[in-house]
Amino acid sequence: MKSGSNLEKILSAGKFAVTAELGPPKSADAEVVYKKADILKGCADAVNITDCQTAIVRMSSIATAAMLISKGLEPIAQMTCRDRNRIAIQSDLLGASALGVKNLLCLTGDHQKFGNHPQSKNVFDLDSIQLIKMVKDMRDEKVFQCGEEIKVEPRFFIGAAESPFADPVELRVLMLAKKVTAGIDFVQTQIVYNVEKFAKWMELVRELGLDKKVYILAGVAPLKSVGMARYMKNNVPGMDVPDEVINRMTAVGKERAKEEGINICVDVINQVKEIKGVAGVHVMAIEWEEVVPEIVEKAGLLPRPKIG
Amino acid sequence: MKRDFEPKITAFCCEHSGLPSADMAVESEFVYPEGVNIIKIPCSGKVEAIHIMRALEEGDGVAIFACHKEACQFLRGNLRTEAKVTYISKILREIGIEKERVQMYFLAPSNGVKFARTLRVFYKNLKDLGPNAGRKEL
Amino acid sequence: MIIGERKPIQEILDMIGEHDKILIAGCGTCVAICMAGGDKEVSILASAIRMARNREGKPIEIQEHTPLRQCEWEFVDELKDKIKVSDTVLSMACGIGVQTLVERYPEAVVYPAVNTTFLGLPEEQGVWSERCGACGNCVLDKTGGICPIVRCSKSLLNGPCGGAQDGKCEIDPEVDCGWQLIYDRLKVLGKLDNLTKISPAKDWSTGRDGGPRKIVREDMKL
Ligand code: SF4
């Protein structure tokens, strides 16, 4: 075992994994975290905790992760390259590991321009690939980035994000291959609405044998409204929302939009489940966490398996 | 005080439009304000920002007479001048001087009527604005 | 070359304060070519300052001089007499020019009238853009001659982030994604292989992060 996390156990046992996502509050309010944790408990094998997503200051990912552990959930801490240099990242990772965090998602991080502190200085001392390599070397070689030995090494099951829909596609697959070489164990993809396109990407992934080297979790998310669908289609980079999905959302009318959003999400899960090489799903329902149990239930993925 | 004020105007005239119009205005006795300092230029594009600034420092208003937009003999001279005028407007706004003191006019060759009328209106506007506060003390 | 942009005039007027005898010193090299601080811009600024001060009823006397370069001792020496009779010097050179004056004329009060913005080139008349961040450890050989340090908004060294769309960067649809440019270029060169190699964590100590930099060439010293 690399870190012995629940997520690692589920995946290595060949079970179809479910991860969810929890956005920490924009305040020091622990109750918000505990409430969301209660909702997600039992319906996901591990829960991502975002790291100041979209460059908006929020409660620290690692602190929130530790709070989840205290409530019996397994967190996937997220770490971006935007706000910390290699000194701060390694220091935080030692702390995270000591607090019992066993999964880490390594990200580049959104540019601060669209966050709530656009005048801040960014760091990007490392990029996500160098971050992955550093975390892997800390675990497997027991060394810091500088080469110095670590007596008790932090052990993480290492993940990355990947966007199958961003241009150019050849380059995106290449980036995934690079992340695999750098040392990831699993990957969570950008939200899938266009299953056909995703299946094509998976084909490329399989051609390179990448599905054999890492566990691929397809990202899914329920739509709340037609407006949200359109917004995502037009404004979120690397997001592909086909007209068919928008039509389905439009057809049901306003009152039943949320319900249909959930149905679409369940349909996508059922479809990606059938694609060879897909090891699980990552359900993202930021600020709508209460819908996750219903989706997982409807997709027939409950109860979650318990392994050793 | 304001009544006696005689705005001092510099008019940069492109020799393909502004200048023949000025000549025609004189010939045809179309009245335009006396004492306008007419400066002949081969193309309005030849006017540099600094020329306009200096002329304004010495007076109350600067007018630039250029060919119609699609009719510049040097293709884009007049458009570039227009951009320079916009640039100067920005500077004037920054230093609190009315941007209306610098104007660009487009006209056909030998439009003496328009030339004279334009200057009369410009003169009146400057008179309403009063003396250029940024002007050198005499 | 070094690209700059004139500061807002009000900011410059605030620096000058009550002084009424100033020298505006331009530079005839980079900032002249990028139209921020050459002799023309010096004259325009002088004219604007005079008008602004006349308007306030506090006329000002302005001398103008633009040496060929403001970042070399021998060229700034020609400013000597004018500096002597001025109570403030406004430099329209880049930050290097300003500091050259400060070092050469320690008794003078020198203020910057230009914001030094980046190292770049004029893409076309009137348009300048950044090309180099002076990182002290050039990697252009690996990236098809396109700088990932300044042309990628996040200075990534191993390829694009997930934010690129239609070849544009996530920070602005007007900004090219540096990694898209690198990818396209490497494709043309038949060197896409470069992208599969992992670039290790960069040694930033050769850049500003390593503290003030200095190069000494013993062979060139007198
Ligand atoms: S890699 Fe460094 S030295 Fe080379 S162009 Fe980029 S910033 Fe300049």
Ligand code: SF4
């Ligand atoms: S979109 Fe391109 S240029 Fe912008 S940060 Fe990402 S990789 Fe860099």
